[in-house]
Amino acid sequence: VVLIFGWLGANPRHLRNHTSAYAKLYSKASQIIVQCNRNLFWTTSTPHSNCLLLSCGLTSESHGGSSLSSTPSKHFLPSSSAQRPARILTHVFSNGGSLQMTLLGHMLQRKYGSTPILDSCPAAGDLKSIKLAVRTVIRDPIARRIVLPIVHTIHSIRFGLSSLFGKQMIMLENLRIEMWNPRILPWIGLHTPRLYLFSRKDNLVSCQEVTRHAETAKERGMDVYCELFEESAHVAHLLAEPERHWSSVQEVWAVATKEKSEH
Numbered sequence: 001v002v003l004i005f006g007w008l009g010a011n012p013r014h015l016r017n018h019t020s021a022y023a024k025l026y027s028k029a030s031q032i033i034v035q036c037n038r039n040l041f042w043t044t045s046t047p048h049s050n051c052l053l054l055s056c057g058l059t060s061e062s063h064g065g066s067s068l069s070s071t072p073s074k075h076f077l078p079s080s081s082a083q084r085p086a087r088i089l090t091h092v093f094s095n096g097g098s099l100q101m102t103l104l105g106h107m108l109q110r111k112y113g114s115t116p117i118l119d120s121c122p123a124a125g126d127l128k129s130i131k132l133a134v135r136t137v138i139r140d141p142i143a144r145r146i147v148l149p150i151v152h153t154i155h156s157i158r159f160g161l162s163s164l165f166g167k168q169m170i171m172l173e174n175l176r177i178e179m180w181n182p183r184i185l186p187w188i189g190l191h192t193p194r195l196y197l198f199s200r201k202d203n204l205v206s207c208q209e210v211t212r213h214a215e216t217a218k219e220r221g222m223d224v225y226c227e228l229f230e231e232s233a234h235v236a237h238l239l240a241e242p243e244r245h246w247s248s249v250q251e252v253w254a255v256a257t258k259e260k261s262e263h
Contacts, residue, residue, distance in 0.1 A: 125173025
């Protein structure tokens with residue numbers, strides 16, 4: 001199974017280059033796309049959970065004879081230990097995809113083997129990163145002028161509450177911390193290979209932020225692989241250097257499936 005968490009505002013059309021290539025690389029694998037809608041900033045976790053369940057159960061698309069489908073977890077995950085364990089390649093795009101992945105991790109309870117690919121994420125949880133995300137998603141200048149002050153106010157309130165109660169309440173900062181959890185998804189463990197894909201030219205998530213996150217993950221005992229691109233934009237490494245991109249994905253996936261088969 002190839003599980004893809006799209007970036008904020010991305011729909012299946014935006015992900016077509018990746019889903020088509022995955023269909024060619026792993027033609028027998030099912031594909032699941034989890035979208036991250038723009039209402040992320042102003043809705044609570046309960047609607048997010050409901051939408052995530054619908055996304056995992058209802059989305060489907062076709063790519064030239066190869067089926068791209070989103071199947072409920074109870075169908076694509078094995079129900080018996082006698083069956084062959086599921087192999088799940090998880091490709092996470094940017095902070096929007098990371099948020100959806102962490103939410104799914106809280107919702108699921110069962111254990112399987114996999115490898116996560118962290119594409120252009122995670123970012124720091126400071127106000128600058130949040131404003132950059134809003135500017136990227138909201139193109140209309142009038143809407144930006146309305147939304148940015150609201151985002152600034154919410155961030156300031158959360159920052160104050162975090163300082164007051166000693167509990168992290170800033171969404172992106174909390175996300176960055178959660179991404180160090182070796183059990184972020186039930187089928188991922190401490191020694192599951194994780195691949196960071198990032199770029200020096202990413203204007204939304206700096207390579208320094210991703211590098212620091214990867215180094216900390218390695219210090220905590222996780223098996224970390226990094227691929228730093230020189231010229232690609234945010235979540236656009238495939239477009240800049242497709243061969244290098246897919247070579248990195250296949251290399252880490254080969255390590256993960258080898259380790260799983262040996263056990």
